[in-house]
Amino acid sequence: xxxxxxxxxxxxxxxxxxxxxxxxxxxxxxxxxxxxxxxxxxxxxxxxxxxxxxxxxxxxxxxxxxxxxxxxxxxxxxxxxxxxxxxxxxxxxxxxxxxxxxxxxxxxxxxxxxxxxxxxxxxxxxxxxxxxxxxxxxxxxxxxxxxxxxxxxxxxxxxxxxxxxxxxxxxxxxxxxxxxxxxxxxxxxxxxxxxxxxxxxxxxxxxxxxxxxxxxxxxxxxxxxxxxxxxxxxxxxxxxxxxxxxxxxxxxxxxxxxxxxxxxxxxxxxxxxxxxxxxxxxxxxxxxxxxxxxxxxxxxxxx
Amino acid sequence: xxxxxxxxxxxxxxxxxxxxxxxxxxxxxxxxxxxxxxxxxxxxxxxxxxxxxxxxxxxxxxxxxxxxxxxxxxxxxxxxxxxxxxxxxxxxxxxxxxxxxxxxxxxxxxxxxxxxxxxxxxxxxxxxxxxxxxxxxxxxxxxxxxxxxxxxxxxxxxxxxxxxxxxxxxxxxxxxxxxxxxxxxxxxxxxxxxxxxxxxxxxxxxxxxxxxxxxxxxxxxxxxxxxxxxxxxxxxxxxxxxxxxxxxxxxxxxxxxxxxxxxxxxxxxxxxxxxxxxxxxxxxxxxxxxxxxxxxxxxxxxx
Numbered sequence: 001x002x003x004x005x006x007x008x009x010x011x012x013x014x015x016x017x018x019x020x021x022x023x024x025x026x027x028x029x030x031x032x033x034x035x036x037x038x039x040x041x042x043x044x045x046x047x048x049x050x051x052x053x054x055x056x057x058x059x060x061x062x063x064x065x066x067x068x069x070x071x072x073x074x075x076x077x078x079x080x081x082x083x084x085x086x087x088x089x090x091x092x093x094x095x096x097x098x099x100x101x102x103x104x105x106x107x108x109x110x111x112x113x114x115x116x117x118x119x120x121x122x123x124x125x126x127x128x129x130x131x132x133x134x135x136x137x138x139x140x141x142x143x144x145x146x147x148x149x150x151x152x153x154x155x156x157x158x159x160x161x162x163x164x165x166x167x168x169x170x171x172x173x174x175x176x177x178x179x180x181x182x183x184x185x186x187x188x189x190x191x192x193x194x195x196x197x198x199x200x201x202x203x204x205x206x207x208x209x210x211x212x213x214x215x216x217x218x219x220x221x222x223x224x225x226x227x228x229x230x231x232x233x234x235x236x237x238x239x240x241x242x243x244x245x246x247x248x249x250x251x252x253x254x255x256x257x258x259x260x261x262x263x264x265x266x267x268x269x270x271x272x273x274x275x276x277x278x279x280x281x282x283x284x285x286x287x288x289x290x291x292x293x294x295x296x297x298x299x300x301x302x303x
Numbered sequence: 304x305x306x307x308x309x310x311x312x313x314x315x316x317x318x319x320x321x322x323x324x325x326x327x328x329x330x331x332x333x334x335x336x337x338x339x340x341x342x343x344x345x346x347x348x349x350x351x352x353x354x355x356x357x358x359x360x361x362x363x364x365x366x367x368x369x370x371x372x373x374x375x376x377x378x379x380x381x382x383x384x385x386x387x388x389x390x391x392x393x394x395x396x397x398x399x400x401x402x403x404x405x406x407x408x409x410x411x412x413x414x415x416x417x418x419x420x421x422x423x424x425x426x427x428x429x430x431x432x433x434x435x436x437x438x439x440x441x442x443x444x445x446x447x448x449x450x451x452x453x454x455x456x457x458x459x460x461x462x463x464x465x466x467x468x469x470x471x472x473x474x475x476x477x478x479x480x481x482x483x484x485x486x487x488x489x490x491x492x493x494x495x496x497x498x499x500x501x502x503x504x505x506x507x508x509x510x511x512x513x514x515x516x517x518x519x520x521x522x523x524x525x526x527x528x529x530x531x532x533x534x535x536x537x538x539x540x541x542x543x544x545x546x547x548x549x550x551x552x553x554x555x556x557x558x559x560x561x562x563x564x565x566x567x568x569x570x571x572x573x574x575x576x577x578x579x580x581x582x583x584x585x586x587x588x589x590x591x592x593x594x595x596x597x598x599x600x601x602x603x604x605x606x
Contacts, residue, residue, distance in 0.1 A: 176479055177549070177556060179563035181572050242549065246480070249541070253480060260482035269484050271574040 012214055016252050023218050030215045034066045034203050041190045043201035048157035049073045051198075053147055054100070054108070056093030058216040058223045059162035061100050063204055065221055067160070068104055074160075076101055076108040077150050079143055082120025085229035093224040100221065109154075111146050117301045122230075124300055135230055138300065145297040148287060151198035158199040166209040168202070169254040170239040172261055177239075185272040188265055196281060196288035208254070315517055319555050326521050333518045337369045337506050344493045346504040351460035352376045353504075356450055357403070357411070359396030359527045361519035362465035364403050366507055368524055370463070371407055377463075379404055379411040380453050382446055385423025388532035396527040403524065412457075414449050420604045425533075427603055438533055441603065448600040451590060454501035461502040466492075469512040471505070472557040473542040475564055480542075488575040491568055499584060499591035511557070 001010040003022035010020035021029055037043070044050050052067060054060040054076045067074045078097040083089040094110065101108035114120050119127070121142060125135030151159045168189070175183045189205035191197075204212055216223055231237060246253045264270065279288040282295035284302070289295035294302065304313040306325035313323035324332055340346075347353050355370060357363040357379045370377045381400040386392045397413065404411035417423050422430070424445060428438030454462045471492070478486045492508035494500075507515055519526055534540060549556045567573065582591040585598035587605070592598035597605065 177560050179560070179567045179572075181567055181570070238552070242545070246545065257480050257482070264482045264484055267484070269482075269574060271572060 011218070014211070016208070016255055026214065027218055030207075030211065031066050031069055033206070034063075035070055037189075037206055038201075038203050041201075043160075043190055043203060044072070044158045044199075046072055049075070049155070050201075051109075051147070051151050051154070051156040051159045052076050053143070053159060053161045054078050054097045056096035056224045057162075058221070059164055059204065059209075059212050061096065061221050061223050062212045062215045062219070063160060063162040064100065064106070065104075065219060066215070067203070068106060074106065075154075075156070076106060077147060077159075078108055078110050079146055080110060080112045080114070081139060081142075082112075082114040083122065083229065084120075087226055087229065089224075089226060089229055092226070096222055096224050109150055111150070113142065117142075128300065134234070136234055139230075141296055141300065145285075145287065145295075148196075148198055149285070152196075152287075156198065157193075158201050160201050160203055162204050162212070163202045164204045164207050164209050164212050165254055165258055166240055166243070167236070168205050169243055169258045170236045172258060173239045173243055174235055181270070181272055185270045188262070194288070196279075196286070205258070206255075314521070317514070319511070319558055329517065330521055333510075333514065334369050334372055336509070337366075338373055340492075340509055341504075341506050344504075346463075346493055346506060347375070347461045347502075349375055352378070352458070354412075354450070354454050354457070354459040354462045354501075355379050356446070356462060356464045357381050357400045359399035360465075361524070361526045362467055362507065362512075362515050364399065364524050364526050365515045365518045365522070366463060366465040367403065367409070368407075368522060369518070370506070371409060377409065378457075378459070379409060380450060380462075381411055381413045382449050383413060383415045383417070384442060384445075385415075385417040386425065386532065387423075390529055390532065392527075392529060392532055395529070399525055399527050412453055414453070416445065420445075422604075431603065437537070439537055442533075444599055444603065448588075448590065448598075451499075451501055452588070455499075459501065460496075461504050463504050463506060465507050465515070466505045467507045467510050467512050467515050468557055468561055469543055469546070470539070471508050472546055472561045473539045475561060476542045476546055477538055484573070484575055488573045491565070497591070499582075499589070508561070509558075 001013055001020040002008065003010045003025050004019055005025040006022060008022045011023040012026050013020045019029075050067065050072055052060065052064045052074050054064055056078070064074060064076055076097060078094055080090050080094055084091075097108060098110075100106075113124075117124065121139045122135045124142065125138035128138060147159050150156070168187070172184070172187055175187070189202040191200040193199040243254055243257075279290060280292060281287070282289045282291075282298055284294055284298040287295055287297070291299075304316055304323040305311065306313045306328050307322055308328040309325060311325045314326040315329050316323045322332075353370065353375055355363065355367045355377050357367055359381070367377060367379055379400060381397055383393050383397050387394075400411060401413075403409075416427075420427065424442045425438045427445065428441035431441060450462045453459070471490070475487070475490055478490070492505040494503040496502040546557055546560075582593060583595060584590070585592045585594075585601055587597055587601040590598055590600070594602075
């Protein structure tokens with residue numbers, strides 16, 4: 001297989017795009033595509049400051065690398081979750097995030113959950129009683145809150161996360177199996193700024209996971225190989241497996257599923273009920289909440 | 304396991320309903336549930352005449368049996384598709400439909416495609432050029448047309464088909480994977496009468512396939528065991544397999560998927576674009592069509 005751009009031996013085949021590319025042209029294509037997605041959905045401009053959520057994994061470090069290469073104004077935010085599980089998961093992943101920031105002379109904020117909240121994510125999760133086994137819901141809550149907090153505090157115009165097509169399609173698939181109207185209607189790679197909420201963007205939403213992994217490998221970006229030790233048995237992983245089977249049988253399934261969904265969103269195909277609860281500002285942290293009192297984050301961390 | 308109603312040994316376990324029943328109480332439950340579904344969605348009353356589409360298979364003969372037991376006014380319609388494939392598929396299935404009608408003293412209309420249209424379904428399909436291998440699209444087109452034709456000609460208030468939960472969930476799943484807005488928005492177990500179109504109803508929409516199969520077996524209804532020889536490789540069967548896997552891993556998945564969808568329909572969650580083309584009456588058969596000239600059925604059968 002030959003690179004379509006230069007005729008040299010191709011390093012990667014992208015059957016969904018009917019494209020094979022050598023390494024330099026793949027890296028160029030990947031960067032250009034990212035910029036296209038950013039522009040197409042008006043995610044942010046080179047005049048705006050973007051906070052990139054970095055976990056130390058391949059997707060988020062690739063995202064930061066691409067945005068840096070393209071000349072966007074980015075800082076990173078690493079949230080140390082206090083997860084050890086005998087592999088020093090959080091310490092290790094922080095080291096990768098810090099190494100990347102240093103070697104590219106980029107600024108990295110670090111939020112250390114065990115210090116700031118006097119408990120690790122698994123500890124906070126077990127306090128909530130239900131779902132003690134799996135801290136994923138608590139982890140998501142804390143991460144969303146902290147990202148928003150940093151964006152507001154340091155006045156970033158947007159928070160970028162590295163969710164890819166596999167992630168987005170799996171979430172959509174799970175929400176569709178139960179027709180969760182609110183979550184279906186809210187899913188989109190750009191969530192505009194609202195009072196108290198920073199804009200959230202997902203520049204990698206159209207890349208397959210293997211495409212962003214290939215970028216990290218070809219750029220020789222060191223990243224943590226381990227998955228979060230709590231991710232096993234996660235519903236999102238189950239839905240990814242189902243979609244991987246569908247994709248293997250019918251290549252392009254994920255891309256069609258998610259792109260057609262975005263088109264439906266653009267047509268306003270989904271008409272949700274108005275939000276039942278009005279939003280208030282949490283008296284402790286000032287972030288919006290549907291609760292009349294403290295927001296979920298503050299209820300969790302006050303105890 | 305004991306029957307919840309009488310304490311005798313149960314013949315069937317229905318974990319999705321947390322219910323185990325002996326044979327007589329299962330048959331009673333199945334009939335009562337059918338009546339509930341008919342009433343709940345206002346499908347038809349005992350004062351209305353219903354045309355039941357019967358294929359000679361377990362689902363459609365069970366449906367006819369239940370409606371007959373419940374005292375609804377039903378006649379059957381068997382459409383002989385001219386499918387042989389070395390197992391005399393159509394001749395055999397007609398024999399089961401006729402046997403059922405005779406033994407229950409019910410009226411059965413028979414529409415013999417090879418006589419009426421001077422070609423079998425596989426022959427008509429190969430005329431259309433594309434999809435020559437699979438006559439399923441042509442078969443669906445002809446069946447829809449003929450059912451509607453009989454309903455109008457003999458003034459039935461509704462056409463009932465025996466689509467079950469597995470069928471409906473598989474169709475919805477396929478349409479959701481590609482977000483086919485028009486088909487998603489139109490899917491519902493009752494389609495009201497429109498000018499030129501009879502009301503269409505699916506009284507078995509909430510039964511798992513194995514539930515209607517159990518009914519046929521327990522009632523000793525003779526039916527054709529063979530599936531249509533062209534059904535192999537059908538996308539709907541593939542989607543059924545995927546959903547069967549999901550159901551095996553998470554019992555109740557299909558029921559939640561389809562019921563939550565119906566709730567979303569009831570909330571008007573889906574807001575389609577207005578139909579692009581206006582409907583006209585076909586100058587040859589008088590049925591509505593989006594075409595300015597002959598409808599698809601007449602274009603197919605005129606040649």
